[in-house]
Amino acid sequence: MKAQDQSTYDVIISGAGPVGLFLACELALAKCSVLILEKAEAPNTPLKQLPFGIRGLSAPTIEALYRRGLLEQLEVHKRIKNPHLHAKEGAQRQVGHFAGIPFLEGNVDTSQWEYRLPGSPATSLISEMQELETVFARRAESLGVEIKRGLAITGFQQNADEVTVEAGHQSFKAKWLVGCDGSRSVVRKLGGFEFAGTEPEFTGYTTRIDIADPEKLKPGRNVTERGMYMQSQPGYVVIQDFDGGAFHSSDKPITLEHVQEVLRRVSGTDVTINALHTATTWTDRARQATTYRNGKILLAGDAAHIHSPLGGQGLNLGLGDAMNLGWKLAATIREEAPEGLLDSYYTERYPIGTQVLDWSRAQVAIMKPDPGARALNAVIRDLINTRDGATYFAGRVWGIHTHYRLNGNHPLTGHSVPNFEFEDGSAIGELMHDGKGILLDFDGNDSLKTFATEYSSQISYISGSAKEQLGLSALLIRPDGIIAWASDKSFDLNGLEEAAARWFVINSKSI
Ligand SMILES: Cc1cc2nc3c(=O)[nH]c(=O)nc-3n(C[C@H](O)[C@H](O)[C@H](O)COP(=O)(O)OP(=O)(O)OC[C@H]3O[C@@H](n4cnc5c(N)ncnc54)[C@H](O)[C@@H]3O)c2cc1C
Known part of the structure; x- marks a missing residue:
């Protein structure tokens, strides 16, 4: 083993996929030192490039990117002139599907x-994995995150204070280790996490092929008596073969002959493949870690949950984990976390993960x-x-x-904050770039202003009227944009005090 890197990082993240990178950005924004160890030598493996790397982003993800100033950095966002949903334009346009039903x-x-x-911001966008990872990596490095590529984590030990991580014959130390190393996560496997769930019904194939007689395949997505095939653009074919996931689990190579046999059987044609350029398989196996934390080890993204890509929710689920975990872990590291803050990562995100797994199972069914x-x-x-x-x-x-079940009487509690626009043209989402919580006071109430000063290291006070206030007078917003407390015209300060104490601590060191 080489000489150790002597630094003790606040957090080591295993995996520079989208979830690891975005989590690193959140932690670094909150002034934590972060090292990412990534197995692959170089970013952007072929399967993350177009068209395989196309991913649908959902509203919570788009909001998260918007709130951190990352949305406008994505080309896909720039290409969309008006990202808001306009029902009158393209009323017959397909804007999503369930089990292939548009x-x-x-x-x-x-x-x-x-x-x-x-x-x-938009409710859904098509993005590219490669671009997302490039934007996240650039942002992470600009915030001081170290990314070491070509170093696969192979082992780790933890004690009450720190974790020692082995990767590529070197060792690294951190206060916390977060496994964002994907569906086959080494951190999950070595960390003693139970991964419970259901076995697959099918093997999915994503292929780039030359077809001799493409007219034999119908365009678009086709559910057949044997499974499903879809040609998104000429030569790019996705197949679902209901073999109980047998081929994916086997060690057999993906040959041209095999893909042709499967495509013929599933499509009910005698289509001929001339060349197989790229192919990968996947399944609808649906499993979720029964806990997301074991001591100083945490899981996020595909490392914590896997399911079929039907309906494209895995990336969104993982980025939601990162947005939820980042500020909580950072506050814990800075010793500015109220009791139970970090545990709320699991209690909030586990049920959301379960819903997504069930959504995917329902489609397969x-x-x-x-x-x-x-x-x-x-x-x-x-x-x-x-x-x-x-x-x-x-x-x-x-x-x-998507929302969390938080204590509080107002129906908006636990929901993502609506994007209130102020008279000066700014919007609340644009005021969240620094990752702090916000006490939003539409009525300029002195008692709220005084209250906010007690929490000024973690909460910004923003006062001003919005164009549309939805009948609200004040809101407490967590760093992840979730409403911790909301009040209509007559508010009770007790409710605010309780909510603030649940998520934040009164200024300790910072002022
Ligand atoms: C065909 C297909 C289509 C999809 N479409 C969508 C969609 O439209 N919308 C959507 O939301 N989701 C979609 N998904 C799911 C989405 O791609 C994943 O959920 C997402 O990539 C998970 O991100 P991650 O960062 O958790 O893991 P990954 O993207 O798998 O990244 C994990 C990283 O960890 C690294 N790593 C692995 N082991 C180690 C180790 N031991 N040490 C260090 N590094 C390691 C890997 O090299 C990798 O870079 C799709 C998936 C597939 C297969």
Whole structure:
């Protein structure tokens, strides 16, 4: 083993995927020292490049990026002239799907989402993994994060104070280790985490191939009696073969002959493949770590939960973990965390993960090539074509309804803060770049201003009227944009005091 790196970092993150990088940004923003150890020598492996690297971003992710000033750095965002949802434009445009059944933009009734303000960022965007990782890595490094590539974590030991991590015959020390090392996470496996869930129904294939007779395949997504195939653009074919996940679990190589046999069987054609350029397999195995923390070891992203990519939620789920964990772990490290703050990472994120796993299982259940599944599929198809149905599915797929069950009487408690726009044209999301909590006071109340000074190291006080205030007078917003307390016109200071004490500590060192 080489001479040790003597620094003790606040946090070592295993994996420079999108979740590890975004978490590193959140921690560094909160003044923590962070080292990322990444197995791959270079960023941007072929499967993260287009078109394999295309990922759908949902509302909570888009809001998180917007609140940290990262959204405008994405080309995909710049390409969209007006990212807000306009039902009148392209009413027949497909804006999402459930088990391959599309829902149309014109059917989604956004007026049912009463707290979504017109100035909110988009509800869904198509992004590129490669670009996301480039933007996150640039941001992380600008905040002082060290990224060491070509170093796979192979082991670690923890005691009450620190974790010693081994990677590439070197060792590194940190107060905390977070496993963001993907679905086959070494941190999860060596950290003694139970990974409970369900076995797969199918093997999925993502391929780039030359097809001799492409006209034999229908365009778009096709659910067949044997599975599903989809040609997103010429030569890029995704297949789902209901083999119980057998091929993915085998050590067999993905050959041209095998892909051709599967594609012929699933599509019910005699299509011929001339060349196989790239191929990878995946499954709908759905598993979730039963706890996200073991001592000084934490998990986030695919390391904590895996499921099929149907409906594309894994990245969103993982970035949601990072947004939730970052400020809580940072406050814990700075000794500015109230009792139980870090535990709330698991209590808030585990149920969200479970919902996503079930959403993916429900889709697989109605895609199976059997009569019962086909019958259920027809019922869902009818429902999704109704206005309420499309609105429900859009709300779930875009994460509009994602919220945490927090104490508090106001219906907005636990929800993402609406993007209030102020008279000067600024919006609340743009005031969250520094990662601090916010006490937002629409009415300029002196008692709130005084209250906020007690927490000034963790909470900024913002006063001013908004164009649309939704009947509210004041809100306490956590660093992740979640409303901890909200009040209509007559507010009780006790509720605010309780909420503030739950998430923040009164100034200790900083003032
Ligand atoms: C075909 C497909 C389509 C998808 N579409 C969508 C979509 O539209 N929307 C969506 O939200 N999600 C989608 N997903 C899921 C999404 O890609 C993942 O959930 C997301 O990449 C998880 O990010 P992560 O950072 O947790 O893990 P990863 O992206 O897997 O990154 C983990 C990193 O850890 C590194 N690593 C692994 N082991 C070690 C080690 N021992 N030491 C150090 N580093 C290590 C890896 O090299 C990698 O860089 C899709 C997935 C697939 C397969």
